[in-house]
Amino acid sequence: xxxxxxxxxxxxxxxxxGSWLVAIVCLKLFVMFAILRVFFFKPAMGGMSAEExxxxxxxxxxxxx
Amino acid sequence: MVLLESLIGWSRAQFALTAAxxxxxxPLTLGLALIMGIMETLYVTKKDxxxxxxxxxxxxxxxxxxxxxxATGLILEFEFGTNWSNYSWFVGDIFGAPxxxxxxxxxxxxxxxxxxxxxxxxxxxxxxxxxxTWLGGLGATISAWWILVANxxxxxxxxxxxxxxxxxxxxxxxxDVALQGMAVTKFLHTVSSAWMTGAVFVVxxxxxxxxxxxxxxxxxxxxxxxxxxxxxxTFIVMGTGxxxxxxxxxxxPMKLAAxxxxxxxxxxxxxxxxxxxxxxxxLSILATHDLNGYVPGINDLxxxxxxxxxxxxxxxxDFRLFRETMDTDSAAAAxxxxxxxxxxEFFGYGHIENADQLVPPVPxxxxxxxxxxxxxxxxLLVLLLFLWFExxxxxxxxxxxxxxxxxxxxxxxxxGQAGWAVAEVGRxxxxxxxxxxxxxxxxxxxxxxxxxxxxxxxxxxxxxLIAEIKIMxxxxxxxxxL
Numbered sequence: 001x002x003x004x005x006x007x008x009x010x011x012x013x014x015x016x017x018g019s020w021l022v023a024i025v026c027l028k029l030f031v032m033f034a035i036l037r038v039f040f041f042k043p044a045m046g047g048m049s050a051e052e053x054x055x056x057x058x059x060x061x062x063x064x065x
Numbered sequence: 066m067v068l069l070e071s072l073i074g075w076s077r078a079q080f081a082l083t084a085a086x087x088x089x090x091x092p093l094t095l096g097l098a099l100i101m102g103i104m105e106t107l108y109v110t111k112k113d114x115x116x117x118x119x120x121x122x123x124x125x126x127x128x129x130x131x132x133x134x135x136a137t138g139l140i141l142e143f144e145f146g147t148n149w150s151n152y153s154w155f156v157g158d159i160f161g162a163p164x165x166x167x168x169x170x171x172x173x174x175x176x177x178x179x180x181x182x183x184x185x186x187x188x189x190x191x192x193x194x195x196x197x198t199w200l201g202g203l204g205a206t207i208s209a210w211w212i213l214v215a216n217x218x219x220x221x222x223x224x225x226x227x228x229x230x231x232x233x234x235x236x237x238x239x240x241d242v243a244l245q246g247m248a249v250t251k252f253l254h255t256v257s258s259a260w261m262t263g264a265v266f267v268v269x270x271x272x273x274x275x276x277x278x279x280x281x282x283x284x285x286x287x288x289x290x291x292x293x294x295x296x297x298x299t300f301i302v303m304g305t306g307x308x309x310x311x312x313x314x315x316x317x318p319m320k321l322a323a324x325x326x327x328x329x330x331x332x333x334x335x336x337x338x339x340x341x342x343x344x345x346x347x348l349s350i351l352a353t354h355d356l357n358g359y360v361p362g363i364n365d366l367x368x369x370x371x372x373x374x375x376x377x378x379x380x381x382x383d384f385r386l387f388r389e390t391m392d393t394d395s396a397a398a399a400x401x402x403x404x405x406x407x408x409x410e411f412f413g414y415g416h417i418e419n420a421d422q423l424v425p426p427v428p429x430x431x432x433x434x435x436x437x438x439x440x441x442x443x444x445l446l447v448l449l450l451f452l453w454f455e456x457x458x459x460x461x462x463x464x465x466x467x468x469x470x471x472x473x474x475x476x477x478x479x480x481g482q483a484g485w486a487v488a489e490v491g492r493x494x495x496x497x498x499x500x501x502x503x504x505x506x507x508x509x510x511x512x513x514x515x516x517x518x519x520x521x522x523x524x525x526x527x528x529x530l531i532a533e534i535k536i537m538x539x540x541x542x543x544x545x546x547l
Contacts, residue, residue, distance in 0.1 A: 021132045024532050031525060032136060040518050041143035044150035044508035054232040057154045058388050061232070061381070061505055 073507055075515040076148040079522065081489070083140050085482055086526040090134025090533075092481055095209060095256060096263015097127040098202030102195075103290055109195045119283050121186065122544055123267065124198075126537055128183055133533040138212070140522065148515060152496050152506035157233035159225050159242055160215050167211035174204025209259070210252050217248035219497050220488070221316040227409050227500075229387045229402055234500075247316065250308045257301035258481055264295030265444060265477040268451065270541055272470035275462060283546035288470075289455060295448045302441065307351065313491075314352035314360065317498060319423060320491035321352060322363045323430040330362035339435065363427070367420035373499075377414025380405055384412075413500045422502075425493040433486035440480035447473050 045053050101123040108116035142164065145153045153160070178201035185194055218224075224241030225234040236242060268291045274284035313321045322330070325337055325348055333356060336347035349358040361369070387401035417423060447469050454462050462470075494502040 020532075020536055021129060024529070025132050025135070028133075028525070028529065029136060032140065036140070036518070036521070037143060040514070040521070041147045043146040044148075044510065045154065046146075050231065053154050054230070057151050057232045058384070060151045060509070061155075062385060 069504065069507075071512045072510060072515060073504055075512055075519055076144075076507055076510075077503060079148065079515055079519040080141065080144055082519065082522055082526070083137075083144065084485065084489075086522075086530065087134070087137045087141065088481060088485060089478060089530065090130055090137060091209070092259035092262035092478075093130045093266055094127065094134060094205055095202070095259035096261065096266065097123055097130070098198075098205055098263070099260050100263050100267055100291060100294055101127060102199050102202050103294070104287070105195050105198050109191045115282075115286070118546060119287055120198075122283070122546070123287070124182065125540055125544075126270075129537050129540060130533060131179070133529050133536075137526070137529070148508055148510065149496070149506050150508040152501060155233060155501055155506070156218075156497065157225075157231075157235055159218060159222075159234055159236050162236065162239070163211040163215040163218075163243070167208050167215075170204060170211065171208040174207065175201060178204060206256060209256055213252045213255055214243050214248045216488075217245065217251045218242055219495075220251075220492055221245065221247040221312070222497055222500055227405075227412070229384055229405060230391060246308075247312050250305055250312050254302060254305035254309050257298045257305060258484065260298035261295055261302055261444070262477045262481060264291045264298060264448075265473045267291035268295060268448070268470045269472075269474035272462075272467040273541065276464065276467045276471070280544065280546040288451065292448050292451045292455065296445070296452060299441065299445045299448065310351045311354065317492060318361050319363070319366045320425065320430065320487075322361060322366060323425045323427045323491055324434040324487060325360075326427055326431045327360065327362040328364050330360050330365045332357045332359050334358075334360040363424055367423060370414070370417070370420045370423045373411045373414040374417050374420070376408040376411040377417065379415075380408035380412045381415035383408070411499060413495060413497065413502050413505070416502050416505050417494070422494055425491050430487055430491040433483040433490065437480050437483040437487060440476050440483065444473055444477055444480065 045056060048056065101120050104116050104120040104123060107113065108120055178197045181189065181197035182194065182201050185197060189197065222234070223245050224236060224238035226237050227233075228235050242248075267287055271284035271288035271291065274280045275288075310321070321327075325334075326340065327334060327337075327348065332349060333346040334348040334352070335343035335345045336351065337343045346356045348360055349356055352358060352360045383401045383405040387398050387405060390401065391398040447466070450466055451462065451470065454466065492498060494504070496503045496506040
């Protein structure tokens with residue numbers, strides 16, 4: 001595993017674009033999972049049981065009727 | 066109602082924005098995977114170090130695109146759970162299963178083989194490295210298969226039964242879901258268009274080098290491969306596009322009528338090149354492969370829609386009665402379930418208030434179709450001209466052709482985006498064809514939440530796109546072929 005990471009590090013070091021890419025990828029994943037997912041994209045029916053979800057969806061279907 | 070309209074509008078805009086940006090990264094990944102696979106195969110079979118260096122260069126550009134684009138599609142899945150929760154529950158495991166398989170395949174094949182491809186040039190034998198390159202590309206392509214299976218199911222839902230107790234569609238035939246005609250056609254059409262994108266991208270970059278008289282051997286030999294891949298994939302795109310037309314005529318006739326602006330149907334239906342210029346009979350041939358085939362128009366389909374709306378309302382009423390009686394009167398519930406089953410294929414029509422709502426935005430679909438086909442035709446012409454000059458063994462390509470090749474890069478992206486606009490705008494008002502319109506699929510959220518995340522995404526994706534273009538341009542500019 002350590003050898004693998006050494007190769008990964010060497011790959012990025014030998015390329016001037018590598019460091020930028022790593023920074024962008026890390027920042028993107030952080031924004032996606034630690035900010036967007038946590039604060040903006042909570043599942044609308046998170047925490048409900050299957051029965052509660054079925055009831056909610058059927059009510060919503062009738063709401064839009 | 067106004068608030069709901071605003072919520073639907075912003076949620077749709079957000080999904081469209083995310084999907085459109087995602088589709089800027091994906092086709093280049095799939096297309097370059099094929100081209101660099103071919104180049105590396107030439108290196109291994111011919112034992113020619115030129116192809117090793119060339120494959121590594123294109124792989125570098127592939128790596129930049131992959132790194133910036135990776136996981137942008139996951140945001141679409143966030144949106145399903147938050148903005149489209151009714152839909153997510155209603156589709157049940159039919160949508161979840163292909164996406165789960167996609168996740169597993171993407172994870173195992175791409176996560177295993179792409180790092181080996183990037184980092185394994187000195188560690189693996191040429192043959193093992195070649196295997197890693199092809200398997201990484203195959204992983205990305207198989208991922209696309211499952212995503213497109215899920216999309217095709219939304220366009221033509223098959224292989225499931227609606228369970229009114231759980232309010233979910235339950236899969237009864239995995240084979241029908243995974244191998245239905247719409248899924249196969251969509252996969253072949255989409256993936257071949259991605260190969261075309263990769264090929265045109267390589268052509269464009271090679272043209273840039275040739276215009277500047279740099280890396281000429283690499284550019285000339287790469288261009289040769291890209292032109293062949295580009296022409297072959299364009300013909301596959303055309304063939305599968307023809308098949309797609311027949312599928313749409315069968316399962317989504319309103320989309321076809323909108324794409325043609327055909328108000329009243331008939332046999333020997335004309336194909337409209339632009340408004341006012343029509344070719345008699347061609348639409349019938351495209352839609353049915355028969356000059357005398359009947360193609361319904363928007364007005365015909367609206368009339369048909371009225372009858373379906375009545376059956377849809379009946380289905381909703383039976384569904385309501387079933388839900389009211391299922392815990393208290395099992396005999397009555399069984400009767401309502403039976404009646405629901407008779408009309409369930411029109412379930413979504415119960416939400417349609419008037420037949421005009423069944424018509425998608427005609428100008429967008431009409432023009433997007435023409436942009437897609439027109440851009441595709443121009444790209445084919447450019448690729449054929451390159452082939453002709455190669456055939457004639459000309460020392461140099463004319464400058465105007467090199468400029469055309471360079472400007473083909475934005476054109477191929479415009480064609481791809483227009484194609485998705487036809488597919489997705491053309492199926493409105495449905496999120497699932499005939500079963501669920503978008504207004505029934507939406508979660509109850511404040512519109513302001515969706516507006517905030519819309520602009521947040523716009524900012525993030527634009528920044529990513531600028532970063533990708535800058536890093537890629539720098540890599541192209543700095544490259545010195547051996």
